[in-house]
Amino acid sequence: MSVLSPPRTVGDLLRQWRHQRRMSQLDLAGEAEVSARHLSFVETGRSRPSRELILHLAEHLDVPLRDRNTLLMAAGFAPTYPETPLDAEAMAPVRDALDKILGSHLPFPAVVVDRHWNLVSANETALAILSDGVAPELLGPHANTLRVCLHPDGLAPRIVNLAEYSAHLVERLDRLAAASADPEVLSLRDELLRFPGVSAGHSAGSDTAARLFVPLVLRGDDGELTFFSTIATFGTAHDITVAELAIEAFFPADERTAAALRRL
Numbered sequence: 001m002s003v004l005s006p007p008r009t010v011g012d013l014l015r016q017w018r019h020q021r022r023m024s025q026l027d028l029a030g031e032a033e034v035s036a037r038h039l040s041f042v043e044t045g046r047s048r049p050s051r052e053l054i055l056h057l058a059e060h061l062d063v064p065l066r067d068r069n070t071l072l073m074a075a076g077f078a079p080t081y082p083e084t085p086l087d088a089e090a091m092a093p094v095r096d097a098l099d100k101i102l103g104s105h106l107p108f109p110a111v112v113v114d115r116h117w118n119l120v121s122a123n124e125t126a127l128a129i130l131s132d133g134v135a136p137e138l139l140g141p142h143a144n145t146l147r148v149c150l151h152p153d154g155l156a157p158r159i160v161n162l163a164e165y166s167a168h169l170v171e172r173l174d175r176l177a178a179a180s181a182d183p184e185v186l187s188l189r190d191e192l193l194r195f196p197g198v199s200a201g202h203s204a205g206s207d208t209a210a211r212l213f214v215p216l217v218l219r220g221d222d223g224e225l226t227f228f229s230t231i232a233t234f235g236t237a238h239d240i241t242v243a244e245l246a247i248e249a250f251f252p253a254d255e256r257t258a259a260a261l262r263r264l
Contacts, residue, residue, distance in 0.1 A: 010054065010075035011043040017061045020181055032060045051077045064180055065243045083240035094242055105249050107261045111145055115244040116184055119143045125261060146188065150195050160217040160224060166198040168214040215253050222260040226253040
């Protein structure tokens, strides 16, 4: 899988993002409604793009906000998108929204993660599951949810379908790396693949749930707990911190799991 090489010019970056998206110059020019000749001149450095053109092309290339700032700075412009710490006063509405989402999902688990799947917040049920039998060194302020899940000192010994579920998580990282060209995502993927039992290939299950989605099946005190999850993001975010947050909500895949969580 390709990743972006160190940029030299804005033209280099635009060309690399275009290749990342598997688009020709003609494809991008047609979608963005710009001259293919002008786009070629921008990529080769023969023409200096305006701020508006850079942002317009970045929108059609689906470039993450963080990398749109990089494009602007490579062209000599100031960055457009702020990156506000989540604990800043201005982010109080975001924190309130996250708390409401996490709280409203109880008694089922839900977590908030950043772009590298580091834990930002979680509701009480998720914290109970993530900390049950997990080595303390995997937890803490910078806990990574995927590492906690697949590490042999984490949840991995309790995951009944470890090969299948780990393959699903690795494929998720592959898709994220393809979309973001973030080398840290590939580094995390490589780390996870070194854990025992973690699989890079897809393994389809035979039960009804597995034919519809890849479940997480955990051994618990009340027997096996089976979950499926959904991921939500702030689709209209104009702040890098907010744009890079993801909320993963886990739902019971059967009534036995739902009843066990309600008792918990």
